[in-house]
Amino acid sequence: MSTKSDVSSPPARHTAWQRLCVSDFDRLYPLLTTYIQQPSLAESVTELVMDFSSRERSWPNDYPPDEPEESSLGVTGDLVREHVRSLGLGDRETKGMLHALRLWVNRQETPANWQPGDSESSEPHYLHDEFAGFAAVVLLSLCKNLSTLHIAPPMSGFSPMLEDYFLKTNYGMLQEPGLQNLTKVQVLPGMWWGEETVYGQLEFLRLFQYFHRLPAINTISIDSLQEYQSHYTTFIPRTGNMKTLKLDHVDMDNSFLTLLISVPKVLVELKVSLGGKEHIDGGNPMIYPQSIGRALAQHKETISALDLDLDLCVSEFVCKDKVRDDSNDEISDEDSDIEEFGRDYYKIDQESRLAVxxxxxxxxxxxxxxxxxxxxxxxxxxxxxxxTLLGPPDSRGERLARQPPFRLIDALPPKLESFCLYGYKKGENLDIDEHVNEFMINREARFPSLNEVRGIEEEVPSVAQLFPEVSFLDRMSSGIDEEEENSHYWKTPEFPEEWKPVE
Incomplete structure (x- = not known):
């Protein structure tokens, strides 16, 4: 989803904006110069949307070579340059930012009739990628009271400048680190090459590494994204300050999900739903409920709200496999994954982790x-x-494939106040009916605080029922029209009404 059709960046006038959406570069640079000259305006910003995902070009792969000594960039340009130098980033990072600033200030005007694909001589569109990373760093460093960040990662990854800033801020490596009041990060819903029915891609673990140590971070929320051939596969458990994880309509395998659950030091709220869109390669991830339970057990004394809609990926076929308990695996100091994680960052997390x-x-x-x-x-x-709770059904769906080693009524938490059972339909499965009937007969005596029960008298469909799996080949050969095709997939939510375009 692109936010450009819903919201736009504010003009650079002397207004103390509380919410900003950054997607219009021509309006962004004047805003940065205004904020540098009047810091109190930037300090009014508490909520920010950064969406550079619709850009045609990928991020630059590396910083530029050494350049000749810089001349004046004008009054405002020189102010921006001094601000960049004051951030305390390394020489390499500072050089990259100043290079992007000089190119942007000295750029040619964009021809009115320019289109993507036109030659570079007619439009310096290659500057947009470098400027996006530069501008994001400057803006984040100025908005000191930012509490909520909505961010759409470009398909090819974040700018090296922005990535360095995120990491050094998160690990306290800057003299004046930013994002000290950031409480919530929401990754904007993704798609694949403009296909709304297909998940977008995200390096989940790298994203966590940008924010997990921030002092005020509480919530990370992700929607409509998949883990696909991830480059980053390592994380140190029990190091994150966030207490709430919301992973809606995502696609990831068992090891990734258990690893994400293990990251917070203290987990209070967890919401996970698997499914709703189509994986690039088709099929569903493999989930072992037992592994998820073991990962959750680390937080059994603190978690107060748990919402798990995993049934799309819970099957007799998968559960028959032998489950390897990798929830407590240690990473060797010689592990090559540490190089990707960053040895300095790895050492800091290792020294501050809670015991597992x-x-x-x-x-x-x-x-x-x-x-x-x-x-x-x-x-x-x-x-x-x-x-997920009672185990998968047999091949006919009329009985459980294997009876659970507990009764439903004995498996529920004693202080339960609200209970919802996804995917249950009375009369479909005799084994499940027995468990549910026993619970309903004894619920008042066993759960005196339970005042809300859903999904028993009335069906509450799971993601598996709302969006049944349709393979790519079946969809392409079925001949159904686009409207019917899109009805099989999760519709990503729009921005709330209060996000109005600025005229």
């Missing part, structure tokens, strides 16, 4: 399920897929 409890519960106590949640002493809000 070794989960010794036998696999038999989980069966093919997420396991009992009875020991989750803070859990009051629970929404969960019926197969």
């Amino acid at each position: 409890e070794k989960i010794s519960t036998a696999a038999e106590s989980y069966g093919w399920t997420i396991g009992s949640l009875h020991d989750f002493t803070s859990l009051t809000q629970l929404s969960i897929g019926v197969y």
